[in-house]
Amino acid sequence: NAGVMQNPRHLVRRRGQEARLRCSPMKGHSHVYWYRQLPEEGLKFMVYLQKENIIDESGMPKERFSAEFPKEGPSILRIQQVVRGDSAAYFCASSPPSAGQETQYFGPGTRLLVL
């Protein structure tokens, strides 16, 4: 009865490299959300995905960031050409396909450090 799983838990990248963060939702959940937590701040919504669809990406930076949730496999948050300001904790959450999107179950997060 695993919860939301994220990997890697820690990721170090140099400026200009790409970062790929993975999220496997809870079993039976088909809605995935990504949030970013900058140091000393609360979480900020980035994007909401269902299988093969981006539902809302209003919190995503316009450039370098993308997300997908393919039919098979985990959801991926991809950050191209990382900069120091991308250093943060990235959390994934999931919710079931039926009503109940308000209650989201969070993973342990990926802590990204850009050198």
Add this chain to the structure above:
Amino acid sequence: AQSVTQPDIHITVSEGASLELRCNYSYGATPYLFWYVQSPGQGLQLLLKYFSGDTLVQGIKGFEAEFKRSQSSFNLRKPSVHWSDAAEYFCAVVLNPGGFKTIFGAGTRLFVKA
């Protein structure tokens, strides 16, 4: 501006003492309200939530929260704090039924002294 406010950046309480963490929101309608706890290096764990009904909500780990519409508040309480409660606590809201953007406060870090 619409927001979730946690006025206390950090709080220190003695083990065994009572605890109250404050949360206020500024939205026109009553949102869905949540409290999460985040231990160092960990993800968020849901403590409790309020959607409607009884304004005093019981959660896990002995926590409770009271919704006060007149004050737009949803304060978290615990009668007797344990050292293991030391963590960061986030108040959060979702604005409408079926909404999915959870909006978080900045958090309150709780320190527990022996």
